[in-house]
Amino acid sequence: MMRTTTRLLATRAAEDPGRPAVTVDGVGSLTFGEWETRADAVALGLLERGLRAGDRVGLLFGGRGWIDFAVAYCAVHKAGGVAVPLSDRFPPAELAFMLADCAATGLVHDQGAAPPPYPGAWTATVADLDRGPGAPVEPDTPERDLAQILYTSGTTGRPKGVAASHANLMFGCTFTGRRRPLAHSRQFLHAFPVGTNAGQTMLVNALDARASALTLPLFTPARFGRLIESRAVGTVFVVPTMATELLKAGIHERYDLSSVRLFGSTAAALPPAVAVALGAVFPNATIVNYYTSTEAAPAQMTMIFDPARPTSVGRPASPGDIRITDEGGHPPPPGEPGHVWLRSPTTPRTYYRTHPSNPPPPGHRPVSHGNGDRATEGTVFRGRWVRMGDVGYLDGEGYLHLVDRDHDIIKSGAFKISTMKIEAALHEHPDVSDAAVFGVPHADLGTQVVAALVTSAALSLRDVRAFLAPRLAEHELPRRILIVDALPKNPAGKVLKRTLRDSLLSTT
The missing domain is CATH 3.30.300.30 (ANL, C-terminal domain)
Structure with a gap:
């Protein structure tokens, strides 16, 4: 069986057609059955637009549009295309750059939102593409094919498109209905925007996890705390800046947070003082830091916060999946800092123009990132190894301690x-x-x-x-x-x- 997002959606729709998969607070919910049916209907609309296998489709949605985004994402895969998630928080010039950089043939966007100017591509909403009930669209997409291009955050320069295959996205997902993750929770709560690696992880969780996804259109500490209390949320995911805002707002003084069993933080390391404070605010929760990157996923390290190792982000399940190197690529002396590399457990990601299954379309001249795309590729991806862009060291028991970002x-x-x-x-x-x-x-x-x-x-x-x-x-x-x-x-x-x-x- 091909392990693709559409196969996993079909599995969940057959198992639990009436089970909520995605809920946006104040907007509505989407069941697995509805997700499958609507994705089929939108895929038909995409095919009518002339979408061909491998064509890139931008998906521009805000926080209120998570349901339509989920439908459009799977619809693009059903039609054989490549999904390019984009956040409405990106400035128009940056959005136009991303669409041009990946040679997008079309853009699906929020209802009522004005898409950025991008000549040469069609634009549509999910409603525009919806062809209503019809024959299911049965894609025949190899696992190795490109499924997604996700742009890096661009904190040090222009964003780069990171290509992920279906095999990469679906690594570790359950297609049999047994042992689904987050089984301790009825819902998991997040407020990550579309177009971020954390947001894409939540979309895969929505497809795979026992718990259903709950999000809110815009993160505020008060609304986050209210949802935890009113929905008895068992799992929450944040980035460290959200964690500090929750603490600063004193939500534990206004809301009952005792239902939370897992408090996960990603995108950056939690400051130790913040992790300690979270332990007091969420008394029944395990505080976990997830260490990965857009380029490295699904490779990651998971660390249950340990006051004895406050600066550690964990150690891999296999010691051979991490290495520290000096500038020459050699291991430094034990305990000395160097560049951090993680090894992907599956087909690794790449910068999209070097992805083997999807070369750029004929005549396309990709936008330069200004620093040599292939040269950059070689410094980040080497076989299944991915350079994390961090400096760190391993202690005597194999735990990784970060020193800083390279830059x-x-x-x-x-x-x-x-x-x-x-x-x-x-x-x-x-x-x-x-x-x-x-x-x-x-x-x-x-x-x-x-x-x-x-x-x-x-x-x-x-x-x-x-x-x-x-x-x-x-x-x-x-x-x-x-x-x-x-x-x-x-x-x-x-x-x-x-x-x-x-x-x-x-x-x-």
């Missing part, structure tokens, strides 16, 4: 400084609700340390340095602070340090 390490004077370490210390301050550390040019040091802070009380540079002095070395202490109302973030919830840096430099 975030600050070289100041003779020192290499971890911004993650400073941020973790800042999160221990009772008046700091969010923090980001970055470097700016300095005449003598080369680069100096700057901390951008969201605070609940007035703090001076002297206050911050005095608090950090027992926790950090002298060269790690910030030389400047920037007090902001909120940290700038991309649709995936990652802090845009480049925006902070540019903003500070433009005012000095």
Whole structure:
């Protein structure tokens, strides 16, 4: 049996046709039977539009459109196409770049939303494409074929399209109805946007898990807490910035959170102080950090928070699935930091233009990312190995400890400084609700340390340095602070340090 999203949907529709698969708070629900029937009807509309095997179709939806997105996503696969999930939080120029970069032939978008200008492609809503009840569309798509192009968050430059095959997306999924994940929960709650790796993981969970997916159009701590209490939610998934907002809002003082058994965080490492606070706020929950990336999935490491290893993101099931290398590709001495690589347990992802089953269409000239696409490919993907873009080290028991993102390490004077370490210390301050550390040019040091802070009380540079002095070395202490109302973030919830840096430099 071919392991594809459409086969899994057909399996769930046969097993549980009336079971809710996706619920959007305040909008509605979609059962597995409805999902299958509607995807067939929309696939027919796509085929009428002339969709051919391998054609790319952009899927542009906001938080209210998760149900239509789920239908359109599977419809594209039923019609033999490649789904390109896009968030309505991306600016129009960036959306146009992504559509041109992957040579999309069409764009399916939210009802009532104005699609970005992109010549040469048709646009439609799910309702426009729906042909009503008809014969089921039975795709004959090989597992190795391209199923999805997902664009990276672009925190350091223009986004890159990451290609995933059906085999990659469906790795670990259950096609027999036994041992479905998240069986301890009736619903799992998230607020991830369409077009992010975390959001796509939730879509696969909706297809595969025993629990049904519950989301809300826009994340707010109060609405998140209300849903946990009113729906007795057993599993929640967040990114670290959402976790800090939940704590800052004090939702545990207003809502009963005792139903939560699993609290999962992804996209970045949880600061230890935040993980400890979450344990107190969600007393019955196991706090888990998931470590992966858009390029590496489904390879990941899972770490139940351990106060004895507060900086660890876990260890792989097989020690051979992780390696640390120096710049020359060799393992550094034990305990020394280096570049982190994970090995994919299945067909690995690639940057889409090098995916073997889907070369660019004839005559298509892909948009350059400005840094050599194939050169970048070789530094990230090597066989089944994927470079994570992080610097870290393994302790004596094989647990991975992250030092920093490659591009975030600050070289100041003779020192290499971890911004993650400073941020973790800042999160221990009772008046700091969010923090980001970055470097700016300095005449003598080369680069100096700057901390951008969201605070609940007035703090001076002297206050911050005095608090950090027992926790950090002298060269790690910030030389400047920037007090902001909120940290700038991309649709995936990652802090845009480049925006902070540019903003500070433009005012000095």
